[in-house]
Amino acid sequence: MSTSITPPVLEARNITKVFPGVIANEDVNLVLHKGEILALLGENGAGKSTLMNIIFGLYHPTHGEIFVNGKPVVMKSPRDAIALGIGMVHQHFQLVPVMTVTDNIMLGDESVKNGLLDRRAVAERIRALSRKYGLEVDPDAIVEDLPVGVRQRVEILKALYRNAKILILDEPTAVLTPQEIEGLFEVMETLRRQGESIIFITHKLKEVLRIADRIMVLRNGRVVGEADPRTATQQQLASMMVGREVILTVDKGPAHPGETVLEVEGLCATSDLGEPALRNISFQVRAGEILGVAGVQGNGQTELVEVITGLRRADAGHVRIKGVDMTNASPRRITHEGRSSHVPEDRHAYGMVDSYTVADNLVLNQYYLPPFAKGVTIQEAAIAAHARELVKKFDVRTPSIYTPGGSLSGGNQQKMVVAREFSRPIQLLIAAQPTRGIDVGSIEFIHNQIVAKRDEGVAVLLVSAELDEIMALSDRIAVMYKGEIIDVVDRADATREGLGLLMAGVKHEAVR
Amino acid sequence: MRLSVLRRIGYMVLIPILAVFSALLLGAIIMWIFGDDPLAAYRGLWTGAFGSPRAWSTTIRKMTPLILTGLSVAVAFKAGLFNIGASGQFLIGSVCSVAVGVNFEGLPAFVHLPLALLAGVAGGVLWGFIPGALKVFTGAHEVIVTIMLNYVASLFAAWTVYAGGTQGQTPGPLWDRTAGAISRTPEVFMSARLPWIVPEPYRIHWGVAIALLVALIMWWILFKTTLGFSTRTVGANSKAARYAGINVRWITILTMMIAGGLAGLAGAIETLGLNHRFAPEFTGGVGFQGITVALLGQTNPIGVVLAAFLLGALEAGAARMQFDSGVAADIIQVIQALVLAFVAAPLIIRQIYRIRKPSDQVETTVFSTGWGR
Amino acid sequence: MQRTLRVTSYLAIALVIFFVVMAFLVNLTPLGENTWLRVFFSVSALNFTLRASVPLILGALCGILCERTGIINIGIEGMMLAGAFAAFVAKTSTNHWPLMPSLLFGVAIALLVGGLMGLLHAIFSIRYRMDQIISGTVLIILAGGVSAYLFDRNAVAQGKFGAIAIPGLSQIPVLGEVLFTNPPLTYTALILVVVIHIGLFYTRWGLRSRACGEHPRAADTVGVNVNRFRYMNTVLGGMLAGLAGGFLVLEAVGQFQEGMTAGRGFISLAAMIFGNWMPFGAMGAALLFGYTQALQNELLLAGVTTVPRQFVSMIPYVVTIVAVSGFVGRVRPPAAEGKVYETEGESE
The missing domain is CATH 3.40.50.300 (P-loop containing nucleotide triphosphate hydrolases)
Structure with missing residues (x-):
């Protein structure tokens, strides 16, 4: 040269x-x-x-x-x-x-x-x-x-x-x-x-x-x-x-779907700019399966997750968790009564408080429940014990549980969020861009955790802009385009090309 | 393991101390430039604040309302709100407590006094509720609304005690009919006054004890209760707070109400304990000083008490300083502005004294993110 | 957004026409015998409106310059007070000069000190990353403290700017009296509205300034020095606020009083928001606020005592609250306001 x-x-x-x-x-x-x-x-x-x-x-x-x-x-x-x-x-x-x-x-x-x-x-x-x-x-x-x-x-x-x-x-x-x-x-x-x-x-x-x-x-x-x-x-x-041979696929067995956990019906919502973001969305996620939502960013995935988790109002339609109507319920009710977890797509904005210690971040949405609170008082010993256990179990690398969460590396911050969300007994897991911007080691860890949840019988809704991630984890794949679910295909029938066409809004019978 | 925590606390204490020191130094330079004698001024200041039992009592007296207005601003800061309205809330608190204090003759003190104090708190709560609710429901920035409410409060307070005018204007409802052309309220009944702890000539009233107790309670609420956790989460990251299931709108309104109530209590204590009446010349300046107190105290209730003590001493010594050295007492306001500047920009202090920030120190809240939402 | 803007402009134009017509009717026909109509539309009310608006217009322009480049400025009040005090000191120390040079010297010093206050705000918020709202608060307290500390209560300023009638135009009935018979700083403020509007939207400086306030990174990546623009415009803004202070001392009152700005800086801020960060919008809002002050004055003069004067005095403040409550959400502040911009080491 x-x-x-x-x-x-x-x-x-x-x-x-x-x-x-x-x-x-x-x-x-x-x-x-x-x-x-x-x-x-x-x-x-x-x-x-x-x-x-x-x-x-x-x-x-x-x-x-x-x-x-x-x-x-x-x-x-x-x-x-x-x-x-x-x-x-x-x-x-x-x-x-x-x-x-x-x-x-x-x-x-x-x-x-x-x-x-x-x-x-x-x-x-x-x-x-x-x-x-x-x-x-x-x-x-x-x-x-x-x-x-x-x-x-x-x-x-x-x-x-x-x-x-x-x-x-x-x-x-x-x-x-x-x-x-x-x-x-x-x-x-x-x-x-x-x-x-x-x-x-x-x-x-x-x-x-x-x-x-x-x-x-x-x-x-x-x-x-x-x-x-x-x-x-x-x-x-x-x-x-x-720097090493990577496993491009996640090791997972076949799914054994059970009863329907999350049911979305005719959902409509508006974006921050006041434009329609969701148009008449319907789908179901059953226990023990992973439904992947694919699509180019900005086609309503963010709004979909926000509406399901109570962070955004639905203009029309219904969200049901195990048959209980949770449309426009408060985030706390959806988390608590709906026994659901949410790994938000923007962890700095939603998932954690940078200035809070790792210990406080690990109880961010449970601090008011026993054993972390007794009446109105915060129980610091219980929070610390909880933090020590999770940090070890989820391999969150931090100098101390009193280190501010914001000073950890991206991968460890995400593991902290995952630790909090995966450590409760849940029936529904909503994971949005769970591996965005983190290192390969942490990606593998989080992928395995998601599959483990599925195998425990949790219904998983996985939203990701990475087609590879969707293909590797999902049992069924829904494709979003301009606020609509343009199609839902079985993983076994999906090809990159076919999904690509769907992501561009081309609904083609040949995809099947 | 807890070493990093200790380092963070050390940093939080070091910055305010250096800020005060630097402000005094720079204040001295300013005095020297304009031909005043800084040494004489500071000697007078010291004598006036700590030189005698009387001086000490003045410092304590000046400190009392500052603790409460400082807490008012600090609590709002914790929830990510900037309450510039403590002075308005202070005035409304004063007026409301006086309104109860000059009425209801014959009530026993154990009813009348708490009622008057409560009226002051209620007035402040209302004055804090307005900006809180407007922020939540219309998106109006609390900074502008609270500033405007300060003016409204001071005009409203002036009206209640207005002596009437030469053109036959009606006097205000609280005006002292025996005062002739002077606009002021009558003195509140004995049953509504805060008793002295140390009587004349020292004039220390039970308000100090109330203020200290309230500071302790606020510390407990902020750091030991679920409400405090919610409030701090809203201030540190309101989106994460929403995600965590906290009702951000309610916390915003509630915090502004608490902030208003604290400033209102300051007004009530000042009138029921010390002035025993209200007149338009009692401005809500201590409310504005609450901002400096809150930031100097690093928005921590315990820190606020220490900061209030310091600013109280400055206020207490100012008169003696002017008398002894001929330096205009207004220099104190300049020094306070400098203190505020230095604590609000720790970078200046860090550069002057070459202090390294603890590596895991996370920056404090930012309020100025635009006037919209 | 665009439509709201158009509707607002039509409304404003309609309002102006209405006032012109009413002013003619009230001041030239027997309609003027009605007390209430006189309170609302007399020449003196309109004159007072303009006079009360000038510092608000200048203050709002100061806010626009700062905020359009991304620096929030609630310190306008302090900058104004500093300008007023500086003008007063300059005027009193040159009382022995002929009147015009002495007044112009006062204006120059007001501009200088206002600019220095702007520089201080810029240094605090850019160099030392102080929260911009707190920095503004520091300026307010500092200006109050310094002006009180240095104020010589025995000093008296002799003379102030008088009205200059513009030949020809000032002969127009009613309008001539209101618009074309004014002292020089009033004309300056009105001209500045036009100049800054053109500057912001039709020149290189304006394009770059606005880019710094909306998306500083975008400006940086095409080689615009963001912080230099922020320094420059905050200093320019400070000068305008200083001029507003100069107006109070040299043209309106003639003397200095402690705290004489009396919240005008804050109302300017509201006028800026109300006017959607546009010079003409802000001017319209300033005139509205000025008008409420004029009404208060006219009511007093007319001897209307049914409403206590304290409540009339509350009008501008209450209107401000209503304005910021009703208009936020419909107006759009510069996107990058209040945020520190750093090049090196920023990951996004």
């Missing part, structure tokens, strides 16, 4: 980045050539985003150098990176929701005429770029009205508007349906043809093999190897990513 005559468009040498207490990148080397798609593969926390933020000037490396077109550069801020022709499409879109596409794209690089913004000229340029790269978008639309796929196009246009020659795409497929992903890949191919160089960051093996010219694998902040997509296999890449 170093045989090419022209220098690489981008090179990073010996990059090290140290955050207080963490080494995010250690001695990383990276080379990107003109007109290629380099895939950067690694699991959550491997240091991919940190590396890209360094290349984009958001972070400053502790050690190491960066070269653009063979010349050493120092980037103090994104402004410098942009000036060098580097553009980034962030995993979380960096768009101002209340502003128009035009305003968003020109922000930081405005055209000004007579001291005032020249919006018309900018819109004209955006239209021209749209045509050239096949990225259709209305410059006058307000960003918050646009669907996710279009917002991503706006992000790409934002980089191209600044004449980016190097594009960094940070987990661009996380929010897209399989069909939208294919569309994105076509755009990437067009860009490559036009001479753009792309760094594609992901943790999804299939995508890497599909689109990349070259693959670089990151683990614990270090480069652990490169691979050629023409010869590499998923298993090889996976073991490079995690």
Whole structure:
């Protein structure tokens, strides 16, 4: 690769980045050539985003150098990176929701005429770029009205508007349906043809093999190897990513479903923005089975879980637990009387209190019950004993049960939440994105716990945006699209392609 | 194992101490810049606050309402609410207790006094309920509502004692008919007064004991009861509180009512124990000072008592300071603002004195998350 | 959202037309003999409204500048008081100068001190990550304390700004008297509303400022220095609040009194919210609040004693409570308000 005559468009040498207490990148080397798609593969926390933020000037490396077109550069801020022709499409879109596409794209690089913004000229340029790269978008639309796929196009246009020659795409497929992903890949191919160089960051093996010219694998902040997509296999890449042979499937026996525990009938609800989020949803979960809810994020899964657990009002329909009507019941009644547990999708917002000790977090929704409370008084000894037992049983790694929960690692925080929710006698478990953003070891542990609950006869409703997780754990799979359950299929009959089509709203008889 | 807990407590104590020290130092520099003698001022301040038994009694007297208004603000903080309205609640509490105190002649003291105190608490509770309920049901930010209610309270209080005007305006319902053109209430009956613990000239009344007892009760409620757990959870993370099955709306309203009641009690104690009447010049300034007391006390009831003692001493010494050194007593307010600044931004103190934060210290509550919901 | 905005603007326009018509009728026809109509629509009521609104308009503009970039400012009250006191000190120490230079010097010092207060707020809330509402509280207490500590109760400011009649326009009956015969700071405040509106929505500075308040990370990733904008706009805002204080001393009252801002900073804040963080909206709200104060004054002058004056004085405060209760949820504050923005080490 170093045989090419022209220098690489981008090179990073010996990059090290140290955050207080963490080494995010250690001695990383990276080379990107003109007109290629380099895939950067690694699991959550491997240091991919940190590396890209360094290349984009958001972070400053502790050690190491960066070269653009063979010349050493120092980037103090994104402004410098942009000036060098580097553009980034962030995993979380960096768009101002209340502003128009035009305003968003020109922000930081405005055209000004007579001291005032020249919006018309900018819109004209955006239209021209749209045509050239096949990225259709209305410059006058307000960003918050646009669907996710279009917002991503706006992000790409934002980089191209600044004449980016190097594009960094940070987990661009996380929010897209399989069909939208294919569309994105076509755009990437067009860009490559036009001479753009792309760094594609992901943790999804299939995508890497599909689109990349070259693959670089990151683990614990270090480069652990490169691979050629023409010869590499998923298993090889996976073991490079995690450092050991991973079990891609969960070991579980057949389900023995019993009586119906959760029954949802004709449920309708409204989102925070006042739009219909759930439209006439009906399904049942029986004891001893796992019903997986698949779907692209933002198709009503969050609202569905919130309505079932009492955090959001249902506008119509019914939720019954073991035949008892729990529609719009208080969360406390649903937990207590409905004997249910809820692992919330956003653990920082809902699942725990960062400033509370591990011990207090472990009784967050039981503190008022004996033995943790006697009358109105809190029983600290009982809470501590309970905490010691759970910390051991669920392998929550914490210096002490009096350590604030917020200072634990993500995986241990999630194990803490799981410990609390799995340690009570329950008949219904609702787990939303139970393994989001945590390490592989904790993922395996939590997956096994979920299956164990099922085998105890608990009805499990599993909501996940990770299709692999749904496929690995579920006994039946419901697919949500635009607030509806578009279909429910048996695990045995489900294929990735079929589910992908359903997630895109295409209901096809061939799926069966 | 409990070492980390001890370290956290140490940090919580160290910051306020350094904050007070730094504020006094900076106050001295300001005095020096404007040609005053800081040493003489602080000597006067010390004498006025601790120099004699009388000085001590003044400090205790000044401390009493500050404990209660400090608790009022602190309790609200615990639930993630910023009660700037303690001064309004204080005024309403004063007026309500006086209204009972100047009526019902002949009631026995063991009925009249508790009734008057209770009236003050009830007035404060109502004045706290309004912003709590508005926040819950309309989303109006409690900061703005409580500030506005302060003005309404002070106008309302002024009206109740209004002596009438030259154009024939009707006097207020509590006006002292014997006072001529002066706007004030008559003195409350003996049966409604808080008795002295140490009589004239020291004038320490039983209000101190009430305030200390209330602080202890608030500590117990906040840290040892399920209600306290709920309240603190709402303040630390209201979404998690909802998830945990806590009725966030009810806790919000209840906390504002308790906060209002505490400030109202402060007003009642101040009038029934000390002033024995109400006049418009009794402002609710102690309510505003409650903010400094609460933050200086790290929103912990025990800390609030200590902070109130300190601020009480500053207030007590101010007059003597002005008399002895000629430095305007208003410098005390400047020093209080500096204390508030330093405790509210521990980063300043940490940088000046190069203190490391315990690694697992989690930041305190943030209130300023927009005026909407 | 958009529709609410349009309906509100139509309502506002209708209200303005109504007032203009009534003002003409009451002041030029025998309708003016009715006491109540005079209380509501006389030239003096309208003049008083404008005068009472000016500090509120300036204060609300201060709030808009700060909050549009993401800094909550409840310290407007303190900034105003500091500006007022600074103007007073500047004016009294230059009493021996000719009147105009002395007054302008007062304005300059009010701007300077207001700006310094803004800087202090920015340093507290950005550099030292103090909770912004508490930082505002500190400013209020500090301004009260310092102004009282340094206030020379024997000093007297001599002279204040007088009205300047705009040639031609001031001859229009009624309107000329109300709108075009005013002292200079009043005109300045009205012009600033237009200037800031254009600035916010049609210039590079405004686009970037608003981006900092809505989505600072987005602004940062395209190379906008978020904290620099926040510093800059908080200082500018502080200057406007300082000017409001200067107005009170140099144009309205002529002297300084302890605590003379009397809650105007807080009402400005309410006007800002009520006006949906828009300069013209805030001006409309400020005029409304000013009008309630004018009514209170007119009722006193007309000798209406059926309602105790304390209750009339409560009107602006009660209206504010009603406004923030009724309008929150329908208005939309900048999304990133009150949150510290840090580049390095932030994971999301």
